Amino acid sequence: MLDNKGISKAVINRMPRYYRYLGSLMEQGIVRISSADLSRQMNVTASQIRQDLNLFGGFGQQGYGYNVGHLYTEIGKILGLDREYHLIVIGAGRLARAVGSYVGFQKRGFRVKAYFDRNPEKHTLNREDEVPIHSLDELESYLKDNRIDIAVIAVPAEAARLLVPVLDRGGVRGIWNFAHTDLDVPAYMTVQSVHLSESLMQLSYKLNH
Amino acid sequence: MLDNKGISKAVINRMPRYYRYLGSLMEQGIVRISSADLSRQMNVTASQIRQDLNLFGGFGQQGYGYNVGHLYTEIGKILGLDREYHLIVIGAGRLARAVGSYVGFQKRGFRVKAYFDRNPEKHTLNREDEVPIHSLDELESYLKDNRIDIAVIAVPAEAARLLVPVLDRGGVRGIWNFAHTDLDVPAYMTVQSVHLSESLMQLSYKLNH
DNA sequence: TAGATTGTTAATCGATTAACAATC
DNA sequence: TAGATTGTTAATCGATTAACAATC
Numbered sequence: 001m002l003d004n005k006g007i008s009k010a011v012i013n014r015m016p017r018y019y020r021y022l023g024s025l026m027e028q029g030i031v032r033i034s035s036a037d038l039s040r041q042m043n044v045t046a047s048q049i050r051q052d053l054n055l056f057g058g059f060g061q062q063g064y065g066y067n068v069g070h071l072y073t074e075i076g077k078i079l080g081l082d083r084e085y086h087l088i089v090i091g092a093g094r095l096a097r098a099v100g101s102y103v104g105f106q107k108r109g110f111r112v113k114a115y116f117d118r119n120p121e122k123h124t125l126n127r128e129d130e131v132p133i134h135s136l137d138e139l140e141s142y143l144k145d146n147r148i149d150i151a152v153i154a155v156p157a158e159a160a161r162l163l164v165p166v167l168d169r170g171g172v173r174g175i176w177n178f179a180h181t182d183l184d185v186p187a188y189m190t191v192q193s194v195h196l197s198e199s200l201m202q203l204s205y206k207l208n209h
Numbered sequence: 210m211l212d213n214k215g216i217s218k219a220v221i222n223r224m225p226r227y228y229r230y231l232g233s234l235m236e237q238g239i240v241r242i243s244s245a246d247l248s249r250q251m252n253v254t255a256s257q258i259r260q261d262l263n264l265f266g267g268f269g270q271q272g273y274g275y276n277v278g279h280l281y282t283e284i285g286k287i288l289g290l291d292r293e294y295h296l297i298v299i300g301a302g303r304l305a306r307a308v309g310s311y312v313g314f315q316k317r318g319f320r321v322k323a324y325f326d327r328n329p330e331k332h333t334l335n336r337e338d339e340v341p342i343h344s345l346d347e348l349e350s351y352l353k354d355n356r357i358d359i360a361v362i363a364v365p366a367e368a369a370r371l372l373v374p375v376l377d378r379g380g381v382r383g384i385w386n387f388a389h390t391d392l393d394v395p396a397y398m399t400v401q402s403v404h405l406s407e408s409l410m411q412l413s414y415k416l417n418h
Numbered sequence: 419t420a421g422a423t424t425g426t427t428a429a430t431c432g433a434t435t436a437a438c439a440a441t442c
Numbered sequence: 443t444a445g446a447t448t449g450t451t452a453a454t455c456g457a458t459t460a461a462c463a464a465t466c
Contacts, residue, residue, distance in 0.1 A: 010433070012414055016407035020389065034447060046447095047435050054449060062448040063442040080413035098307035099405070106406060110413075150412065174416045176409065180229065192412035196308070196403065197315060198225035200385060203359065203401035204289035204319075205221055207383045219457070243423060255423095256459050263425060271424040272466045 011052050015079055017042070018052070022072040034065035085110045085174075088142075089152040090163060092117035092133050095178060096154035100131065103152070113146065118159075143170025150174040157181035164189075220261050224288055226251070227261070231281040243274035294319050294383075297351075298361040299372060301326035301342050304387060305363035309340065312361070322355065352379025359383040366390035373398075 021042055025033060039046040053059050053071075056078050060066045076082060089100040092115045104112045115133040117123060123133050134142060143166075151172045153160050160179035167175065168186060177183055177193040185191055230251055234242060248255040262268050262280075265287050269275045285291060298309040301324045313321045324342040326332060332342050343351060352375075360381045362369050369388035376384065377395060386392055386402040394400055 007418075008433075012411055013407075015414065016404070016410040019410065020407070036447080045435060047437095048433095050448065051434080051450085058449065060448050061442060062440070063446045065447065078414065079410045080417035081410065083417075085413065085416075094303075094307040094310055098303040101303055102405065103409065107409065110409065149416065174412055176412055190412060190415040192408055192415065194403065194405065194408050195225070196311065198222075198229070199401055199403050200312065200316065200319065201225040201228065201288045201290065202221055203383050203385055203399060204294065205224065205287065206399040206401065207294075207358065208289035208292075209216075217457075245423080254459060256461095257457095259424065260426085260458080267425065269424050270466060271464070272422045274423065 007055055011055060014044075014048075014052055015075055018049070019072065019075045019079060022068055022075065025068045026072055031068055032065050033068055035060070037065075081109060083109065085149040086147060087112045087150045087152060088139075088148050088172075089115045089131075089154065090117075090136070090139070091115075091152075091154035092120065092123040093154065096152070097123075099152055099154060099176075099178065104131070110150075112152075113148065114142065116142075118155075140166055140170060143167070143172065148172050150176060152176045152178070153183075154178040216264055220264060223253075223257075223261060224284055227258070228281065228284045228288060231277055231284065234277045235281055240277055241274050242277055244269070246274075290318060292318065294358040295356060296321045296359045296361060296385075297348075297357050297381075298324045298340075298363065299326075299345070299348070300324075300361075300363035300387075301329065301332040302363065305361070306332075308361055308363060308385075308387065313340070319359075321361075322357065323351065325351075349375055349379060352376070352381065357381050359385060361385045361387070362392075363387040 021038065022033075035046040035049040039049055042049075050060070053066075057074070059071050059074055087103065087110055089096050089112060096115065096117075100112050100115060103110050112131050115123075115131060116136045116139050117133055118136050120133040120135045125131075125133060148170065149172070151163070151167050151174070153163060153175055155163070157180045160177065160181055160183060164175075164183055164185055168189060173189055175183060175185065175189065175191045177191050178196070180195065180197055182193070183191050230247065231242075244255040244258040248258055251258075259269070262275075266283070268280050268283055296309075296312065296319055298305050298321060305324065305326075309321050309324060312319050321340050324332075324340060325345045325348050326342055327345050329342040329344045334340075334342060357379065358381070360372070360376050360383070362372060362384055364372070366389045369386065369390055369392060373384075373392055373394055377398060382398055384392060384394065384398065384400045386400050387405070389404065389406055391402070392400050
């Protein structure tokens with residue numbers, strides 16, 4: 001909530017990776033780590049680690065290093081993992097269901113409340129996830145009655161673009177976008193895109209060069 | 210194949226996005242575009258577009274701009290989309306199947322040949338995709354008999370790390386990694402990771418700042 | 419030809435790395 | 443205390459933007 005500006009996108013993109021490594025150190029029972037040790041494991045410079053962390057506060061201690069558990073918790077807070085999020089998934093195709101159940105299983109704090117699909121009757125409910133599939137027609141009224149923080153969009157590009165104003169009116173502030181398009185949103189909304197197709201092209205580029 | 214070095218990662222990451230916009234211009238029947246026009250649509254500077262494209266060659270023409278169809282084809286070649294790739298998917302869970310069928314449907318040139326799973330009998334074959342699911346035990350011998358370019362990894366982190374040497378010995382040179390781990394590979398192999406969990410954390414960060 | 423727009427060099431900006439004084 | 447390692451400033455490096463001559 002606090003330190004809004006001054007943090008570059010590059011830094012934010014690195015924070016989850018620090019979080020992952022610290023989580024793994026915790027699992028191994030390691031309680032302290034120096035920036036030098038961590039830099040060797042992560043293949044980044046110790047300088048960058050210290051620089052990055054100090055943007056958010058002095059989490060370390062001279063002569064000692066960083067306490068793994070403490071740093072893990074603090075980065076969790078920075079990333080906003082210390083609260084709950086209500087999600088809906090728009091689309092109920094394979095990718096939509098995979099992402100939805102993935103989030104449900106893996107991520108405490110991120111609660112998938114419903115799916116919405118143009119043809120909800122086409123998709124069968126899996127016992128395990130217990131998340132209802134609604135018709136897309138009901139989305140607007142659903143959002144009137146339910147506070148939703150994040151919408152996962154896994155529908156074709158054109159449909160995705162049409163959803164933005166509906167989500168905006170419905171109070172949704174975050175979009176996790178899997179459609180093959182960029183989405184224009186008002187400044188108070190946030191889009192995080194996962195362009196699988198572009199990722200695959202980057203791989204094929206690297207394979208040939 | 211040619212211009213190996215000198216191309217930064219940032220540039221490579223932008224190429225698929227140019228490709229997407231050019232594809233969409235083609236669909237609209239637009240045959241020429243200037244860097245200035247494209248920059249407005251894509252929200253980047255015209256300077257950057259020209260700079261990026263010129264790393265690979267002079268695709269434009271002074272006083273005219275760029276021919277959309279030609280540029281689309283050329284970027285396709287740069288990205289390695291002018292050839293075929295044989296893929297296998299390791300894992301047959303929801304995410305694995307979603308990514309596998311996604312690639313199969315969306316991407317000409319990327320052919321999914323097989324799935325491998327620890328418990329292949331657990332997963333039913335979908336009529337539509339017609340891709341067999343093998344036991345993971347058969348992976349090594351399968352790779353002896355079949356040339357595979359890319360392995361999609363959608364299994365837990367620990368299992369993913371154990372796969373690398375097997376894939377290496379089997380001649381696989383590209384890994385599209387969906388596991389929650391970094392993978393160390395020899396220099397002649399390429400890893401492209403999709404860390405969904407980190408993407409979601411970046412979204413939650415932005416929602417709170 | 420005149421106008422438009424690229425290709426490319428030079429200037430600026432930002433991000434990464436190095437260095438070291440502060441301090442646990 | 444001495445040794446280790448952070449926090450932070452300064453130096454370097456790379457990427458982006460601006461400018462403009464070349465040229466279609």
